[in-house]
Amino acid sequence: MSKVKVARKSTRIDMTAMSDVTVLLLTFFMLTSTFVKKEPVQVTTPASVSEIKIPETNILSILIDPKGKVFMSMDKQGDMVETLTKVGADYGVTFTPAELQKFKLLPTFGVPIKDMKAFLALKSEQQDKVLANYGIPTDSIDNQFKVWIKDAFVANSELRIAIKADQKTPYKVIKSIMTSLQDLRQNRYNLITALKNETAKK
């Protein structure tokens, strides 16, 4: 029996086409996506049928966790610095340029103003850990939240307020936030919701 001769073929696969595809996909992802902001607390937003998208820029988002802790984030770093300086001035705290620089890079902030200096001195990994324990005080005796909002609007008057709250948040908290905003004559907000596919059954 003669051996069947197997032709020696090189096993090299041409990866050019594969590379083309991956580059295409990569370009797609880079162009369409927006980065997820790191949030100190996990928030599940309630679903709604509303289809309005959130505006792109000038957003002041207010994050409310189920326990009623309030955090804020802004999309422009320049505004953040200005806001912190003003809030600091209101409470008699001055921040060094280094601290302002650190604050600028925070994705979300929400620390009582008296703890702000200590918080900014921490390393960023530690900041992430401890931030969830803080939250901006919103009670009527010490409503720092109101001051933050007021100063944010001084820094940038074209801000749009977006409220992102967990679905289990008690209405009491939402009410106090809305009352604070109404006191500042901010009467229009966007409530961030998830998409729900449901139509009226008629």
Place this chain on the structure above:
Amino acid sequence: MAEIQSNEGGGKHKKGGSKQKKISVFVDFTPMVDMNMLLITFFMLCTSLSKPQTMEISMPSNDKNITKQDQSEVKASQAITLVLAGGDSVFYYTGQPDYKNFNSLKLSSYDANGIRAFLLKRNADAVAKIEDLKQKKLDRKITQEEFTKQASEIKKAKGTPTVIIKANDRATYKNLIDALDEMQICDVGTYVIDKWSSSETFLLKNFRTRGSLSNNIAK
């Protein structure tokens, strides 16, 4: 790992006496693909593709200086008050609160047979018109702008109900969003989130005790 394969010396392809070396260029793209895949994975995990949905609401001003003239009064016949209580329960009453009859407050639910059915019935006129309009838009008879304009006119027309949403402290944010959602589904143009008042507390208590409080009034 680009490699240049020269055919000289192989002997196989040697043909005659052409002296020019045939050079085939083969670039190995495998590392490139590896890197791209890594980047794609990174982008897929670290980004969100869809922008979140939002609901736009306007709250009434808290200003104490507003005169009576500026305040909008709601006709009792058109008013529907949704009472969002704790434990995902929702009640509604129409017109003025009726302290004498505990049945004026009706228990409802957030699902399709609850407040939605009731509101759709109350707002049947506007809902039908909006449906018509939507169909027209689908048939490309009117543009998006016209649609928005006409829809808001229909929603704000006379005779459409005005919904007042009142939530107590035990209601959750989800309840509020659900209620606002129903406004959108049922094409209710005018609705407002109002503060909880003592009359709602009374009505709720009265409902839960099946009218004992109104009996007290009667005495």
